Amino acid sequence: MPELPEVETIVRELNESQLIGRTIVEAKVFWARTVAIPKLHEFCDRLIGQKIKIILRRGKYIIIELSRDVLLIHLRMTGKLAISKNPQAISSHERVRLHLDDGRYLHFEDQRKFGKWYLLSDYNEKLDELGLEPFSKEFTLKALKDMLKNSSRSIKAFLLDQQYIAGIGNIYADEALWEAKIHPNRKADTLTPKEIAELFRAIPLVLKQGVNNMGTTLGSSKANYYSVAGRRGENQLQLKVFRREGFSCPRCHTKIIKIKAAQRGTHLCPHCQKNL
DNA sequence: GTGCCTGTTACCTC
DNA sequence: AGAGGTAACAGGCA
Numbered sequence: 001m002p003e004l005p006e007v008e009t010i011v012r013e014l015n016e017s018q019l020i021g022r023t024i025v026e027a028k029v030f031w032a033r034t035v036a037i038p039k040l041h042e043f044c045d046r047l048i049g050q051k052i053k054i055i056l057r058r059g060k061y062i063i064i065e066l067s068r069d070v071l072l073i074h075l076r077m078t079g080k081l082a083i084s085k086n087p088q089a090i091s092s093h094e095r096v097r098l099h100l101d102d103g104r105y106l107h108f109e110d111q112r113k114f115g116k117w118y119l120l121s122d123y124n125e126k127l128d129e130l131g132l133e134p135f136s137k138e139f140t141l142k143a144l145k146d147m148l149k150n151s152s153r154s155i156k157a158f159l160l161d162q163q164y165i166a167g168i169g170n171i172y173a174d175e176a177l178w179e180a181k182i183h184p185n186r187k188a189d190t191l192t193p194k195e196i197a198e199l200f201r202a203i204p205l206v207l208k209q210g211v212n213n214m215g216t217t218l219g220s221s222k223a224n225y226y227s228v229a230g231r232r233g234e235n236q237l238q239l240k241v242f243r244r245e246g247f248s249c250p251r252c253h254t255k256i257i258k259i260k261a262a263q264r265g266t267h268l269c270p271h272c273q274k275n276l
Numbered sequence: 277g278t279g280c281c282t283g284t285t286a287c288c289t290c
Numbered sequence: 291a292g293a294g295g296t297a298a299c300a301g302g303c304a
Contacts, residue, residue, distance in 0.1 A: 001283035033298085071293060076284045078300080093300090112299045114284065162285085170283055218283075221302065225283075242283090263294070265282075270287080 002075045003060060004134065004167030004212025006218040006233065007224050010081060011057040013228040017083050019106070023051045024066075026099040034095040034108070036116040043119050044118040047071075049099070059130045059166030072118040073108070074124055078223050079115030082107045082230065113221050134203050139165070141200045148188045148196060155191065155199075156184035157262035165203065171216055171242045174267045175206040178241045178249075183275035184261040184268060210235045218243060 002010070014050065027047040029035055035043045051068035062081075066072040073079070082090055086106050096108040096117060108115065118126055131147075132139045147164050148155075157165060159173040168176070177184050179202035182195050191199070210216060215233030217225045225233055240250050245258035245267055254271035 003283070006283090044280080073286080109297095110285095112303075115300065116285090151291090157292080160284090176283095194302095196278075219302085223282085223301065 001077045001165075001169075001223075001225050002079070002212070002215070003169035003172050004057075005172070005213075005235065006062050006215035006227075007057050007062060007075065007167070008211050009215045009227050011055055011062055014055045014062070014081070017183055017228065019052050019055065019083075019100070021051065022104075023101040024048060024098050025101050028099070029095070030089075030097070031095040031113055033113065034110065034115055035119075036115055037118045037120065039141075043117075046119060048151050058101050058127050058133070059162055060169070061127065061130075063127075068121070070120050070123050072120060074116045074118075075110070076112070076114035076116065078111040080109050080164055080226055082109065082226050085229060117274055124223070129210075131164040132166065134165055134167060139204075139210055141197065144200050145193075145196055148182075148191055151188040154184060154262055156186050156264070156266060157184050158188040159203075160262060161263070167207065168203070170266075172203075172206050172210060172237070174242045175240060176202040177273065178269060179206055181272045183273040184266045185275050209238055213238060213254045216242075241269060243267065 024047045027044045028038060029044065032040050046069060050068055052064060054065040054067060060074060062073040084090060084107060085103055087105060090107045091109045093109045093111045094107055095110045098106040120126065127268050132143060153156050156173055159168050177188065180195060180198035182199060213233055213235035215225050216235040217232040218236050241256050247256055249256055249269035249272060251259045254269055256267055257270055259266050
């Protein structure tokens, strides 16, 4: 569920919540398998007494730098963070709760239990596996070109692979491919220079729009994306193809279709995005 | 009730 | 190498 724009929105809200400088006084885990690394008792013990230094994002990971360790949080499908002064469960799906020295609590709720927390002493243990940040200066046309020419996979699978470009998920992959007028099943190494240039433009464009709109919240169930403050995103109003099968393409008015590509529900305009 | 769908990722086999 | 299947899970929906 949360992709780069949603995670970015969460990280910004965490930073606005004056968590920096707070010390963790207790950690409670209600679903053991949320903690991926290290073992549960060590996770709880090691967190106690550590001060929150910096909060940032890399790919779809939330990074919380502590006095001695680094805490990584991956929300996967339904993970959410919330801050409260309430020591009781904020939902029946609460999986982890950090108690802070100012009386507040950082709650992690996760309906589907796919979310993962990692407490690491080495900063790069997990993050080294990630590809380029789409908003970094390393993400250049040449870099994209070089990555594409070495991949014979479909472009959709390429975009979803976090080892090339970090932070793109199913929503923004479909949106970027529509923007660049590329069929999701095209092989990465067969894109023309013009298509690569369009894709290079489209990726930061759709992600930036997502960030500006504070993320995408589809539907109304609570399984969808909500920010730390419990706010819905606005980007669903700007989506061109994602979950819009049967509606008209905003560019050419052909009906948008849904197919299966790279094992995922995939939305496209059959007129704008031809698989030649 | 049944069966299929879902925004992520890891792991397996072919 | 990469595609496809499955799994981890819970719930929405037709």
